Amino acid sequence: MAKKYQYLVAENWGKGFIEINDSIKFTISGFPGDVWRVPVHDKHANLWINKVLGVIKTKNEAQAIVDALVETAQNNYDAQSDAYKARHDRPTDIPLEE
Secondary structure: OOOOEEEEEOOOOOOOOHHHHHHHHOOOOEEOOOOEEEEEHHHHHHHHHOOOEEEEEEEHHHHHHHHHHHHHHHHHHHHOOOOHHHHHOOOOOOOOOO
């Protein structure tokens, strides 16, 4: 069975945002734009969403947020000098999973 995820936006306030017990009980993945991915239909993930005041987004809404920030980073990279580009990689697209 394929994994199913839900996406949310929640501002990471630093220490305590993701506690060790959270990361033991379920997988949390972070993306640009304070976008987070957690398992769907998971009691612990849903409790965490409430704790961090997360706003649920569809995959397409979350992807649009991530894409906008990646595009900005790519445009900033493209505007840099050749010397800069020789030392840094261009930001790549980040496709979100279902």
